[in-house]
Amino acid sequence: MTQTHTDYRLSQLDQLEAESIHIFREVAAEFEKPVLMFSGGKDSIVMMRLAEKAFYPAKIPFPVLQVDTGYDFPEVLATRDNWVNRLGVRLIVASVEEAIRDGIVIDDGKTSRNRLQIGTLLNAIEEGGFTAAFGGGRRDEEKARAKERVYSHRDEFGQWDPKMQRPELWSLYNGRLHEGEHMRIFPISNWTELDIWDYIGREGIEIPSIYFSHQRRVFERDGMLLSESEHNPLRSGETVEERTIRFRTVGDLTLTGCVESTASTIDEIIDEVAVARVTERGATRGDDRFSEAAMEDRKKEGYF
Amino acid sequence: MATVKSEQMDLLRFATAGSVDDGKSTLIGRLLLDSKSIFEDQLEAVEATSQSRGYDYTDLALLTDGLRSEREQGITIDVAYRYFATPARKFIIADTPGHVQYTRNMVTGASTADLGLVLVDARQGLTEQSRRHAVILSLLRVPHLVLAVNKMDLVDFDQAVYEKIHAEFTAFATKLNIPDLEVIPISALAGDNVVNRSENMPWYSGPTLMHHLEHVHVASDRDLVDVRFPVQYVVRPKSDEHHDYRGYGGMVAGGVLKPGDEVVVLPSGMTSKIAGIDLFDQEIAEAFPPMSVTVRLEDDVDVSRGDMIARANNAPKPSQDIDAMICWMTNEPLRPRQKLAIKHTTRSARALVKDIQYRLDVNTLHRDQETKELGVNEIGRVQLRTTVPLLCDPYSKNRTTGSFILIDEATGVTVGAGMINSGS
Missing domain, CATH: 2.40.30.10 (Translation factors)
Known part of the structure; x- marks a missing residue:
């Protein structure tokens, strides 16, 4: 048995963990068909860990859904497979490539894979008949997220209406749905980027290797460092060089930039995050840069 | 910069209410800025927007007004959650609009708050709005209240102005249920008594706002006496390894639970003893609010979601x-x-x-x-x-x-x- 808490003090990280576990259990108890949206990124890995803890020693009582853009980092897919195998959960892969082939989404050559994920995701939710989908969104990430509920209601088109959000009080969540609607659930809403790293460090859990410093052939585009890849044809004037970098976020590799860094351990990453002067999305996500309200617009359409 | 791991910090959730006129957004902006929680790209975006609108100053309200519809109308219509940390604590701010037509948002923000922050403009003194905010915080049983008397710079840092508001509010507060009240004279714009002690108000000997937020004692606000454990989820692995495992998952709402404790399950009234308390793969010696744990009982009693575990001599009716x-x-x-x-x-x-x-x-x-x-x-x-x-x-x-x-x-x-x- 672990030692007695004589002062009955719970650190903020333990409080966040307790709150998230409460949310996972609440959803598993009240929704017919939940699913966990797993990207392989650090936030969704923390979600997996919390779900593991919430139901232990039972298995996680819902499947895991990944939207495969076709442009995912191989290191991320490897980590995904390790997690899914260790926990013995069912993995559903919704492929953007297949969605394009089946005419579910239209690739006009101008729309990013990130944006094409929306239609692919909504189709997978509808096809699976899922009534609740866990997402790894955090309120510290972005202004529109700062106002989103833990239980975020989506209409039958998968849309989010920021003005019609249900009040959310105490730890009482309202999971009522009509036919065809679903709920997005954000169990780590109150976590910050630093909390995520502290937790990964404390738990000693596996994350994709690209979060740690490594040598990579990269080029600069729109002020971001992107990975050399067959999916990333060079434009005129762009040149590839090898640099010591790491990724702060994980997504579609044509849009996800890296930062120069020598941080090769969790502690070094934490030191780096603690003094970072730019938000992780601002630094490395091309998809959030197009307008001040980019995230709000994508969320209304049904983004994660 | 030394890194303090968030693992060791504790947490304070506080609610703010007020409008741009009270300087609330400026105050939040200052707390975020001075605790280095605003990032360069966020500040640059806000500076650019302020400039394009022809403002003379950087409108820190733009940092918190997140939805486009709000930015268009220039008002906050919803609860926004903000995060910052100092070496002592992590803070979650529930930032809510102050007008009467948004009472429900303030109630929402206050429902989870340990502390409520009410702002008044020193020039205006107590208004109907500030009284209403105090009433709501008291109804929601937010245990700590701070009245920040803002814009002291605009009344020449006059002690008499502060004392008058202090006395008036204290008299009003006796009608309410406010166990802990602190009245702090500040200037959010200039930073007086927000993070740094004001040199303009030597007559004030109390804490700065940040010092108070960092040190206000919230651990004793929890009920550690009356055991209340609402059963949320029944954990039954049905696997070979854990064949007979049956545990009750939930978040402790009150009291301290220990293995060996005699308990009653409501509403059935059946009694049993706690066989063990699990936190993931660890057996723990005790569970207290707000931990999420799994409780196992010695007897095979019928327990399901919606039931509550309490003590036989201390249970809700x-x-x-x-x-x-x-x-x-x-x-x-x-x-x-x-x-x-x-x-x-x-x-x-x-x-x-x-x-x-x-x-x-x-x-x-x-x-x-x-x-x-x-x-x-x-x-x-x-x-x-x-x-x-x-x-x-x-x-x-x-x-x-x-x-x-x-x-x-x-x-x-x-x-x-x-x-x-x-x-x-």
Whole structure:
């Protein structure tokens, strides 16, 4: 048995963990068909860990859904497979490539894979008949997220209406749905980027290797460092060089930039995050840069 | 910069209410800025927007007004959550609009707050709005209240102005339930007494706002005496390895649970002993609020979601007749005979509105017994009859087992928030 808490003090990280576990259990108890949206990124890995803890020693009582853009980092897919195998959960892969082939989404050559994920995701939710989908969104990430509920209601088109959000009080969540609607659930809403790293460090859990410093052939585009890849044809004037970098976020590799860094351990990453002067999305996500309200617009359409 | 791991920090949730006029957004901006929680790209975006609109100064309100519809209207219409940390603590701010038509948002923000921050403009003194904010925080039993007397720079840092507001507010607060009150003279714009002690107000010997937020003692606000464990989820692995495992998952709402404790399961009234308490793969010696744990019992009693584990000599009385203060949150008014869905701890039921006793004027505390309905953003005392007994405590004793939400069964929308006075 672990030692007695004589002062009955719970650190903020333990409080966040307790709150998230409460949310996972609440959803598993009240929704017919939940699913966990797993990207392989650090936030969704923390979600997996919390779900593991919430139901232990039972298995996680819902499947895991990944939207495969076709442009995912191989290191991320490897980590995904390790997690899914260790926990013995069912993995559903919704492929953007297949969605394009089946005419579910239209690739006009101008729309990013990130944006094409929306239609692919909504189709997978509808096809699976899922009534609740866990997402790894955090309120510290972005202004529109700062106002989103833990239980975020989506209409039958998968849309989010920021003005019609249900009040959310105490730890009482309202999971009522009509036919065809679903709920997005954000169990780590109150976590910050630093909390995520502290937790990964404390738990000693596996994350994709690209979060740690490594040598990579990269080029600069729109002020971001992107990975050399067959999916990333060079434009005129762009040149590839090898640099010591790491990724702060994980997504579609044509849009996800890296930062120069020598941080090769969790502690070094934490030191780096603690003094970072730019938000992780601002630094490395091309998809959030197009307008001040980019995230709000994508969320209304049904983004994660 | 030395890194303090968030693992060792504790947490303070606080709610702010007010409008741009009170300097609330400027104050939040300053707290974020001075604790280095605003990033360069966020500040640059706000500076650019301020400039394009022709403002002379950087409008820090733009940092918190997140939705486009809000930016267009220049007002905050929803609860926004903000995060910052100092080496001592992590803070979660529930930032809510202050106008009367947004009372429901303030109630929402206050529901989880350990501390409420009310702003007044030193030039205006106490207003109807600041009194209303104090009333709501007191109704929601937010245990700590800070009255920040802002814009002291605009009254020449005059001690008499501060003293007058202090005295007036203290007199008003005696009518409310405010266990801990701190009145701090500040200038959010110039930074006086926000993070750094003001040199302009040597007559003030109390803490700065940040110092108070970092040190206010919140651990003792929890109830560590009365055991309340609402059962949320039954954990049954049904695997070869854990064949006979049966545990009850939930978040401790009150008291300290230990293996060996004699407990009662409500509403059945069956008694048993705690065989063990699990936190993931660890057996732990005790569980206390707000831990999420799994409790195992020695006897094979029938326990399911919605039940509650308590002590035989200290258990809530199952009640179907509920007397509560309700904040109404939707345009269609609440009327007697109305039927609604109710969610209380992990228990869901239906409720019938038996009577609306009075409507509370949150500005004057006057009880209006003439009106027999509650409109949107109004608060009143209501009698409910529920289809099944609720295992409840007065809200004044326990904010978890004393609270509920009301849901419109047709639309599925949350339409009311309730704080229980008593059940019978």
